[in-house]
Amino acid sequence: MGGNSAMCSSVECATHRLSIRSSFSTEQRGNGPTAPVIFSVLARGKANGTIDFMLTIISGTNRPESNTKKVTDIVVQIYRDLGVPLQLLDLQELPPDLFAPAAYAAKPPAFARFANAVLEADGLVVVMPEYNGSMPGVLKVFIDHLKFPESFESRPVCFVGLSAGIWGCLRGVEQLQQIFGYRNAYVFPKRVFLPGISNAFNAQGGLANSENFQRLREQAEEFTQFVEKIRGIQLRPQ
Numbered sequence: 001m002g003g004n005s006a007m008c009s010s011v012e013c014a015t016h017r018l019s020i021r022s023s024f025s026t027e028q029r030g031n032g033p034t035a036p037v038i039f040s041v042l043a044r045g046k047a048n049g050t051i052d053f054m055l056t057i058i059s060g061t062n063r064p065e066s067n068t069k070k071v072t073d074i075v076v077q078i079y080r081d082l083g084v085p086l087q088l089l090d091l092q093e094l095p096p097d098l099f100a101p102a103a104y105a106a107k108p109p110a111f112a113r114f115a116n117a118v119l120e121a122d123g124l125v126v127v128m129p130e131y132n133g134s135m136p137g138v139l140k141v142f143i144d145h146l147k148f149p150e151s152f153e154s155r156p157v158c159f160v161g162l163s164a165g166i167w168g169c170l171r172g173v174e175q176l177q178q179i180f181g182y183r184n185a186y187v188f189p190k191r192v193f194l195p196g197i198s199n200a201f202n203a204q205g206g207l208a209n210s211e212n213f214q215r216l217r218e219q220a221e222e223f224t225q226f227v228e229k230i231r232g233i234q235l236r237p238q
């Protein structure tokens, strides 16, 4: 990264920010560590095995048997069908020592994979449940341990919320939007909320209500275009 790039303020120079990211991507993606097992790369990479542009999707709780993970799997399939490369980041797989107080000073080595999955992403998709009218604590802990300030800086992000109750995590998503806004992310305005999640699935594990699926599909199509425009990249095969 050149000296001039480092002098640019993130607010003043959106175009230059893209070139900073682009040079980071070339160095880190081509020669960096291969994708770890827990971040199975779910779609195409370059022919030489390195990862091209991609999204990272975050399943935003560590609760076992999570409905969030079920919705995440549906969203993953939607992006796969669109031909968008993506990595899955499941907070159930966070290293337990991340929750030790010492982790603020020295991150557990196993967390590097999570941090890098965010840094490598051209866009983030957050699927999150409503816990006590808010986001799960583990999701905030995860965010608090990501590299600052570059993890969300100029990074497009979109949200899917779900809950047992009638609000579909509206409050939690809006609280998380505030955090991403504070961190200078590009928040995609079209959110999807899935209320009544306990009864939302059919016997095959898909969404029982086809309108819910359609809303997720439209969000994915439009978020893909949003990322492509903002980053000046092509996520999908030509």
Ligand SMILES: Cc1cc2nc3c(=O)[nH]c(=O)nc-3n(C[C@H](O)[C@H](O)[C@H](O)COP(=O)(O)O)c2cc1C
Binding pocket: 061, 063, 065, 066, 067, 068, 069, 129, 130, 131, 132, 133, 134, 162, 163, 164, 165, 166, 167, 168, 197, 198
């Ligand atoms: C700790 C906790 C807090 C919850 N708080 C709310 C809530 O405030 N509003 C609501 O509608 N549902 C609430 N629920 C129900 C969840 O939205 C529902 O169980 C959903 O499936 C949670 O996602 P998960 O299965 O991925 O954990 C809560 C669940 C848990 C475990």
